[in-house]
Structure formats: C-alpha cells, structure tokens
Amino acid sequence: MPSEWSFPAELQPNPQDLGFDLDAALDPVVALRAEIPEDAFTAGLLGTERAGHGVAIGNDGLLLTIGYLITEASAIWLSTNRGAVVAGYTVAYDQATGLGLVQALGQLGVRGLERGSSANCAVDDEVIVAGHGGRRHALKASVFAKREFAGYWEYLLEEAIFTAPAHPHWGGTALIGGDGKLLGIGSLLVEEKHDGETLQGNMVVPIDLLEPILDDLLKYGRANRPARPWLGLYTTEVER
Numbered sequence: 001m002p003s004e005w006s007f008p009a010e011l012q013p014n015p016q017d018l019g020f021d022l023d024a025a026l027d028p029v030v031a032l033r034a035e036i037p038e039d040a041f042t043a044g045l046l047g048t049e050r051a052g053h054g055v056a057i058g059n060d061g062l063l064l065t066i067g068y069l070i071t072e073a074s075a076i077w078l079s080t081n082r083g084a085v086v087a088g089y090t091v092a093y094d095q096a097t098g099l100g101l102v103q104a105l106g107q108l109g110v111r112g113l114e115r116g117s118s119a120n121c122a123v124d125d126e127v128i129v130a131g132h133g134g135r136r137h138a139l140k141a142s143v144f145a146k147r148e149f150a151g152y153w154e155y156l157l158e159e160a161i162f163t164a165p166a167h168p169h170w171g172g173t174a175l176i177g178g179d180g181k182l183l184g185i186g187s188l189l190v191e192e193k194h195d196g197e198t199l200q201g202n203m204v205v206p207i208d209l210l211e212p213i214l215d216d217l218l219k220y221g222r223a224n225r226p227a228r229p230w231l232g233l234y235t236t237e238v239e240r
Contacts, residue, residue, distance in 0.1 A: 006136035012145045013031070013128050013140050021178030023134065028056035028113040029174050031079040031132035032065055032088075032102065040072040044162050052171030053132050054078060054102055055182060056090075058112040061086075061104030064210065065172040067093040070100045078107035080108055092217035096225075097209040098155065098187055101217055113174065116181030117207035121146070121161060128176040129167040129186060129202060139167050141202075144194060149203055157205065162190065172233050183207055 006012075015022040032054040036043050046068055054063035063078070070076060076088040081201035086108055091101035095098050121127070123143050131137040141163040161184050173186030184204035191200050213223040 006133075007139055011139055012135050013138055018180070020176070022138075022180075024111075025113060025128075025180045026130050026134050026138055027081055027175055028110050029130050030054050030056065030063065030081075030108065030110070032063075032069060032172055033077045033079075034070050034073040035075040036072050042068070042072055043167050049170075049220075052169070053173050053186075055172070055174045055185065056108065056110050056112045057115060057182070061088075061090070061108050062091070062112070062184060063102045063104065064182075065100050065101035066185050066205065067095070067098050067101055069171055070102060076102055078102070078108065079132065080110055081132065082109060082202050084109055092221045094213060094217060094223050095155075096223065097157075097213070098205050099116050099185060099210055113176075113182045114180070115207050115210070116179060116183050118183045118208045120159060121177060121183050121206075126178060127163060127183065128172045128174075129170070130176055131165055131167060131169050131172075131202075137169070139165065140170055141165060141167075144199065144201060145210075157209075159206065160187075161204040161206055162201050163204060164194075164199055166190075166200040166202050170202045173202070175207075 034050045036048045050069045052069045054065040055065045070090045078088050086104045086106035088102045088104045093100040125143045129139045129141045145162040149157045170186040175184035177183045184206045187215045188203040216224040
C-alpha cells in the first residue's frame with residue numbers, strides 16, 4: 001500500500017470544523033501488513049501479501065480490522081504514525097461480521113479510539129474515513145445509505161453503512177463520527193446507482209456488531225454461537 005500520497009486539502013477534514021481532537025482520533029489508526037502462506041486456502045483469492053489498516057480499540061495494543069486481511073496470516077506487522085513498527089498476531093476472525101482482532105506484540109504507543117454507536121449514525125451524516133497516515137490519509141465523507149448487504153461469498157449484513165466519496169485504500173479504515181468516536185471498519189469499494197448517478201463509495205461494517213461478541217472473541221478466538229452452514233458457493237447476479 002503506497003504511503004507517498006495524500007488527499008487534496010479540500011477533501012481532508014478540517015480540525016477547525018470539528019468538536020474533537022482530530023489528530024488524537026487519527027493516531028490509533030495503524031498500517032497493517034500480513035503475510036500468508038502460498039498453500040493457504042485464501043491465498044489464491046486474496047493474495048499472500050495483504051495491506052490495510054487496523055484501529056487500536058484499547059490501550060494494550062488490541063486492534064480491530066477487517067478480517068480478510070488477517071485470515072490465515074503467518075506474520076503480521078503494524079506501523080504507527082510515529083514510526084513504530086511492531087509484530088502482531090491474529091486473536092480472532094469472525095466470518096459472520098467480517099471483523100478481526102489483532103494483538104500487538106510490542107508497545108505501539110497509541111491510545112485506543114473510543115467506540116461509538118453505529119445505530120446513531122444516520123443517512124447524510126458527515127463522517128471521516130481514516131487510513132493510517134494521519135490527516136493526509138483521512139477523507140471527509142458522508143453516509144449515503146444504511147441497508148442490507150449481501151456478499152457473493154455467503155456473507156450478509158442486515159444493516160451495513162455506505163459512505164462516499166470512496167477511500168482508495170479502504171480495507172480496515174476507521175469510520176469516525178462527528179463526536180470523534182469509532183462507528184465502523186471499512187470493508188469494500190462499492191459502485192452503484194444513487195440519485196440517477198453512478199457513485200463510488202465504501203461499505204463499512206458497523207461497530208455495533210462487535211460489542212455482543214467481543215468477549216467471546218477475546219476468550220475463544222471466535223463468537224460462541226451456533227455455526228452457520230456454509231455451502232462453499234460463490235454467487236453473483238447475471239444480467240440477461
């Protein structure tokens with residue numbers, strides 16, 4: 001994932017327009033790089049080198065990310081805005097929500113980002129989609145939809161969050177609300193018709209999906225719920 005780039009100034013959030021410390025909210029977002037064995041089940045589809053972001057949600061080096069970055073990872077490296085580089089390991093990956101947890105093996109030197117409630121996030125709300133790298137990689141955005149999302153890999157969210165414009169390096173980005181709290185984790189780039197125009201945006205996994213399963217993920221590495229049947233199919237729509 002390239003680091004020598006930045007959003008134009010007009011697309012970056014302006015600290016003077018916010019009611020919270022922008023830099024403090026961006027500091028917990030770290031770069032995440034994962035290495036996956038060549039013979040891993042997901043290597044052919046997702047690659048053997050994956051890069052994205054993770055968000056510190058505690059002061060002890062626990063990070064929240066999107067699970068496809070870390071599934072089957074043999075090595076994980078984390079980099080902070082202050083230049084610290086620390087190894088990490090996968091704590092949990094919940095396939096039902098798509099969320100994953102990583103534990104840093106050393107001191108990251110960042111405080112956890114306080115979690116908000118995605119239920120309070122509404123269409124047309126102004127938000128920030130933040131990647132690692134501080135203000136340069138933070139994007140002013142708005143919520144254009146909250147609705148069901150079905151993925152072709154047998155994945156379903158009852159109410160995903162959709163934001164625009166699109167962050168080009170979306171995997172594991174932090175969705176930050178108007179109060180400076182974490183509302184979700186970036187998952188996908190989407191393109192769809194909205195108000196008669198083609199719109200590129202991001203699909204975000206709501207943070208409220210983490211709260212009921214967090215204790216299970218930390219204790220067992222998975223959510224303690226009945227396993228969902230998996231057909232092993234990839235489905236897609238075909239236009240005729």
